[in-house]
Amino acid sequence: MGLKIAFITDAWYPQINGVVTTIENTCKALNNGGDDVFLITPDRFYTIPCPSYPSIKLAIFCYPKVRRLLNEFAPDRIHIATEGPLGLAARKYCLKYKLAFSTSFHTLFAEYINLRFGMPVALGYRFLRWFHKPASHIMIATARVEANLVNRGFDKAQCVRWSRGVDVDRFRPRDKNFISYRRPISLYVGRVAIEKNLHAFLNLPVSGTKIVVGDGPQLHKLKKQFPDVVFTGFQTGEHLAKTMAAADVFVFPSRTDTFGIVMLDALACGVPVAAYPVQGPIDILINNKTGCMQEDLQQAFYGALALHSEDCRQQALGYSWQNCSAQFLNNLVPVT
Template structure:
């Protein structure tokens, strides 16, 4: 049965992150399955730059246009992926018409806002409880995220929506792509405060620390850590080559809800070193594919001893097809 599915997200291109990757792959596979997907994203509206992060654009005065497009589309399923302006507008639309909808929890919004603006996390979680409360179901990637939300007073029914990896793109390759002293300790992602990259760059490690990515702290860290190698923003084939050429992938974030980039490293045959926090705890579920330790240097040194084949095999358990099937089965009829 073909369904008309409305998917609303404040996160979209030109952002490159796990949320956008998940949404893009899910919607593509839904369409390939024959469903009609109406993807509502900020690029369709007038936008302003997000404070402290101008590359992220936020839709403004978006309700009337969003409502008109949804009225015309007549969705049978509505999913609101994010808690930003478009998410709030879609939530208002559904409540005004008594339409059932689902939401998902992708980022530790309260923690991010606290890091950037010093707003108490309790305030952030109060907003998040308000936002998600009317949803029929809230989709979360892992048990750790569900437990965290419950600890902050969420009463919603929560269902699983895991993540995937493109194992054809991210695969073991020739490590000669990087001609730097080894071992190569790699970070890839946004160069921003919430990624806690400084915890990686401050480590006294042998070989080379290599950073792939761009963001508001790039200039600062280039100056502060001249011994690290910054190669800028990469995507697609170049990113996959950097990933596979590393000896260990270092994931210093303490605020990710999953961390798809860890799956990309593992699929490339590269072990992961991280803190034992939400995200890594759910992806690195055995010590054959990564090491989790509050002493990040110890985790890096131990991860370097792990087998590439074990890492690859673990990542192959995750696919975008399984991810999309989970998502589709979680949707609810608007007339429920």
């Protein structure tokens, strides 16, 4: 008989991002393996729009319902994925009833809050240390992210690995003619938000056509500012996979991601990646083989353009959601 796992996350649909993708695919794999995963997500609560990012819904006055849901489910394991209102409510519940729990670190929360509101990064990390300190384990995608957290005062003994996966059946090499724009086609997929450093991509002096797939608070402004760029809005499923496979280079301009699952999606489609040599790309790409990482993003683009599709696909085959979910399951701790 499988485990009863309570999974609490503030990041959920209608958001489309790497955190939601990781949670959805991990929970699906766990359920398929016989475990009973109970998701506590914002759609179960009254929510308000997040300041500066209205598509993110924040649960309010949520502790009484979180307590009731957890009492009724009576989980064997509790995992708190995010540091938002639901995460705080579940943390409070676990501490009140002296239940062990695990957490995960997905997002450079302190840096994002600094970019959006000017709050000092050090203050953000003070909050994050406080939030994660009672956890038995903190699940982290890469050794580089872990080293950064340890340097900022996190306990290394708490840190365990929870990698990421890719659906290589959906994201695979396909017909390049799905997109008929002038080539080479450079593609970005993700949030259209300040922390993604999109200007670095949109200002690149490269030939061909730039395509941005995604939505976010900067979309309206950037569409006006860059009329020659193709902005498609959100795409999902087969349409997204076909779009990604039709690109010539995937450009990942972010300097603040902890991983970057979309890079795995691109590699699985046989599309090389151009990126900065920073956390995220360094942890995924094989430089000058499956991606090109340089501080000069223009040079990285043209370097990536010369790489081989087969090498990209081969690397992506090494990642799976089954392995990801097995790591996650192994990191969980009994509540008592």
